[in-house]
Amino acid sequence: MAGNVIASRIADFLKKYPPFTALSKEELYTISVEVVVNHFEPGDYVFRQGEEGKGYLFVVKEGAIHLERQEADAVVLVDICDEGDLFGVRAMLSGKPYVFHGRSAEESLIYAIPIAYFKPLMESHSQIAMFFAAGLAGGQANVLDANVAKRIPYQDSGALLNWNRPLEKTHGALVWMSPDESIKQVAITMSDKRIGSMVLRHSTGDIAGIVTDTDFREKVSTGKVSIEAPVKEIMSGEVITMPLGQPLSSYLLKMLRYKIRHICITADREPVGMLSERDLMAAHQNHPVTLVYAMEEAATFQRLIDLRNQADDLIRFYLEQQVSISLTASLTTHINDVIIHRVIDMALQEMQENSGPQPVGFSWVCLGSEGRSEQLIRTDQDNAIIYEDVEGSTADKEKVQQYFLELAGKVNQMLAEAGFEYCPADMMAGNPKWCQPLSEWKKYFSGWIRQPQEKALMLSTIFFDYRRVYGSEVLITQLKDHLKKEINEERIFLNFLAKNALKNPPPLSFFKNFVVERSGEHQHEFDIKARAMMPLVDIARVLSLETGQLDEMNTVARYHLLAKEEPKRQELYHAAADSYEYLMRIRALNGFIHHDSGRFITIESLGKLDRQILRNTFEPIYQLQQMLELRYQLSYFN
Missing domain, CATH: 3.10.580.10 (CBS-domain)
Known part of the structure; x- marks a missing residue:
């Protein structure tokens, strides 16, 4: 009876902490019966570096365990494990000796779980496997711990970079x-x-x-x-x-x-x-997959916000360690898409309870940098809703729009609380103008193309870079087909769009100095978005629309596709892609440093090498603008 009571208490303790939260009550009790309870005085070693594995997974019940790496002339503190933390994981997973000392920093009570009982559970529960694979236990780099401050940061600088190494072979031949x-x-x-x-x-x-x-x-x-x-x-x-x-x-x-x-x-x-x-x-890499899964399974909106905040540290690390921009941007986009998905799901569930189910199918689309999968730091929202056309009276149509406006309002608010600020220009789904049925969106696109006035061109540069994040793919395909048809019928629109792409001249003065803001809040600062990034974005958009390439919105990917379309200009297009990647990195890092969008940069804050590289990125802009001038005969469009 006493044994049963102890096992029940151990199970009650373990179920509060991951990865044991994934186990059923019966599974928890089964392993708790086999747990060995150990007491350690301050300074005692649970195990030593280089020692053969003891056949247990350790959990801190009370006290604190220091994981230390013995180096030639020093002992380096790697991690601190306190209540609920697991350690001794590497030896359990690999069957090899311990890579750290496990030393009791104070009087500690430790639960030792026999590996023979725990491993089968790990193999049958994907959540537990993910927990260990993502390095969430003691001695593994921690990217998800909600209480990061309690840990002493330890990061193998090559761990994340190893994701760039190629897959050389598969595990065994194909069966x-x-x-x-x-x-x-x-x-x-x-x-x-x-x-x-x-x-x-x-x-x-x-x-x-x-x-x-x-x-x-x-x-x-x-x-x-x-x-x-x-x-x-x-x-x-x-x-x-x-x-x-x-x-x-x-x-x-x-x-x-x-x-x-x-x-x-x-x-x-x-x-x-x-x-x-x-x-x-199996490589025991530190990766964002667990962050994504945790966001998908977050039980509360606040948990979702906390996880998204933690993602910023991961993204900044990638940027500082020169991980490829394409990988970093793809991961950031996926993380942002997950939070948008969850937020919409939460809002729809609330709507279902209060206003009933959604009346027709819809698509939530992101615009601008997020639409192009280029948002490395959280900026303001740019989004819209496209929903199916509604048959019936004007009242019926208004009722459907009101439903989606209410949904959009909830989503916009929740995204703002998650750090994606409201758009100052109100280019958001909560604005009735940007929450419309497919037929209205087709009219918008046709109007902008057939009457390319200044405002129409401005709206085109925002709304033509759209990407479905949630909902119907069919609506997006139909709108894309309509856009392609309209451009084919009104080719003159591309000339106006090309002229618009030249509104920002190369960002160097006659004397090769950076063109900075002359007045206002950002006087003497360089606007990297308007003067360097947007010209490359605008030119890539024009050329992609000309070739009929509407499936790819990303600027770098657009230039690489253009290089295939026009081999004679391959070198220029690849240079433009490289330039844009560098500009994305430098802007994002500037944003992380100053806790803003990173748009305005103090040139003096850059080192000599960075200033020179930044200057070099402007050369493709100059060449591309000259090319557009000739290709579209823009001297006739005054």
């Missing part, structure tokens, strides 16, 4: 079978080969689909499909493939984007192996 094989035979083969997924191929060699452990659990174990049925009845027909040799970050982003856990790796377009989420985690 595949026919989609006509029985589920039972496929399951036996997967068990024998100790693999969690299998590609299914036709006799011709073409990929038919993929089957994973999840399919067996959800479709076979539940009795929905007989184990004797052909495996094609439970397979997923869509198989995501990527070539070998890509940076690890590329595979990670693909998994995040498609919410999948397996990617089929190809070489010369032939499947050669599988890459799983667990394979990526």
Whole structure:
């Protein structure tokens, strides 16, 4: 009876802390029965660096444990573990000796959980695997701890950068079978080969689909499909493939984007192996995937805000460590998209309770830098709602618009509370003008194109860089098709848009000095957005619209696509892409330093090398503007 009471108390303690929160009451009790309770005096060692693993995972019940790394002439404090923290994880995962000392800094009570009982639970719970893979336990870099101040920062400077190294090989050769094989035979083969997924191929060699452990659990174990049925009845027909040799970050982003856990790796377009989420985690890298998952599962809006605030530290680290801008921007975009998704879900749930379900389908779109997936720091909101056309009376149409305006108002407010300020120009979905049915948006686009006055051109530069973040893809496709049709019929619009792209001359004076603001709040500061970034953005947009390329909004990606379209100007377009990436980095870092948008830079604050690099980024602007002048015969458009 006493043993049962102790086990119950241990279970009650553990269930308050991750990753034990993912376990059921029965699972918690099962491991709690096996827990060994240890008492340590100040200065006692739980384990020493280089010692063989003791076969336990340790949890601090009371007190504090210092994780220390023994170096040649010093002991370096790596981490401090207090109540609820886990440590001894690396040895558990790798089976290798301890890489740190675990020393009691004060009188401490430690729960030792036998690995033999805990590991099976870790392997069957993806949330627990993610917890350890993301480095959330003691001695692993912590990116999600809500109480960061209690930890002494320790970061292997190469850990995040290693995401840029290419995938050199897969874990074993590809194992595949026919989609006509029985589920039972496929399951036996997967068990024998100790693999969690299998590609299914036709006799011709073409990929038919993929089957994973999840399919067996959800479709076979539940009795929905007989184990004797052909495996094609439970397979997923869509198989995501990527070539070998890509940076690890590329595979990670693909998994995040498609919410999948397996990617089929190809070489010369032939499947050669599988890459799983667990394979990526096995390297014990510090990565943002757990941050994203935690945001997706945040129980409260405040938790969502806290997690988004923590993401800024990760983004700044990436920028300072020269991680590629494309990776950093993609991760930032995905993090922002997740918070927008959650906020809209929360607002819709509240609307459902008070005003009923949404009346028609809709799309929430982001505009401007967020629409182009270029927002590295949180700036003001630019968004809109496109909803399906409504049949019926004027009153019916107004009622539908009021529903979406109420939704937009809630979302705009919540995003503002999360650090995305209201747009000063009110370019937001909560503005009735930017919350309209598809037919009205088509009229907007047609009007701007067919009557390209100054305001129409300004609105075009904002609204033509739109990206769906939530809702119907069909509405976006229809609007895109309409835009393409209108531009093809009114090619003269591109001349006006090109003229508008030249409104900001190259940002160097005749004497090669930076053109700075002459008056106002930012006198003597350099406007990196208006004088350097926007010319590159505007030119890329014009040229992309001319080629009919409306699927890619990102400025860097646009220039790379243009380089393929026009090989003769390939060098110039690649230089423009490089320049824009540098400008994005320097603006974002300036913003993090000054806690603002980073738009205005004091040139004297830059080192000599940075000033020279900044000057060099202006050369492509000058060349591109000259090219536009000639291509669109802009001397005739005064």
